[in-house]
Amino acid sequence: MTNFNCEETQMRVFDYLSNELDDKSKLQVKTHLGECSKCELEFEIERKISRIVSSSSSDPISSAKFFSQVSDRLRSEE
Ligand SMILES: [Zn+2]
Numbered sequence: 001m002t003n004f005n006c007e008e009t010q011m012r013v014f015d016y017l018s019n020e021l022d023d024k025s026k027l028q029v030k031t032h033l034g035e036c037s038k039c040e041l042e043f044e045i046e047r048k049i050s051r052i053v054s055s056s057s058s059d060p061i062s063s064a065k066f067f068s069q070v071s072d073r074l075r076s077e078e
Pocket of ligand 1: 005006007009032036037038039040
């Protein structure tokens with residue numbers, strides 16, 4: 001089993017949070033997050049966003065829009 005690199009991990013962070021990954025991918029994401037502070041930070045950002053989004057709206061279209069807005073804002077604060 002080859003581990004995910006940063007790019008592969010970050011591509012899957014949102015799916016990981018949504019519980020949409022298979023067990024193998026989930027484990028690989030988890031393993032990488034434990035070893036990589038950069039992706040761990042990314043994961044924390046996504047987790048915060050997904051909480052905000054899920055508590056703010058039940059409309060999937062505006063949620064997606066809101067997600068990208070919050071995401072941009074959090075990233076520009078780094
Ligand atoms: Zn990484």
